[in-house]
Amino acid sequence: MQQTISAKELRATLPNIVQRVKRGEQFTVLYRSQPVFRIVPVDEEDRISCPLDKDPLYRSGALGVSSDGLTAADHDRLLYGSCGQ
Template sequence: MSTTINVKTLRHEMGRIIERVRKGEDFTVLYRSRPAFRIVPVVAGLDLGPAEADSLYGAGAVGRSKDGLAAADHDRILYGEPRS
């Protein structure tokens, strides 16, 4: 069951909320008295499948990098080393 909190509570108690989420709790966050989003724990061992199945993997450049890295460097950061 989800615990409902508002954005103000989220801002002021972020550290405690993160710890509770790490222990398995989830939260529904209200913005202007309406549900806006949920915070849920990451499922351990989540398998996202091969990087090649991601539609963004290997996509062409859409601009210039401001950090000096090449697209292949960014892919490596995001997806890890390619699988053999």
């Protein structure tokens, strides 16, 4: 179901809007009384399911010395979060 909300309402109720979009609702967002964008659920085939085997940087070897003192594995955890485990 398509609904129209203002940008102010979106800011004030974002967690609720996210839950409603997860359930399939769609929203057109107005800014200064003009429609500027839509919020729609992501189709299942468009969801990213951590396809790390296709990422050329994941688990790559070190390319030099890290300026922050972290290892390549540490960087993987920072970049990929739980997908990298």
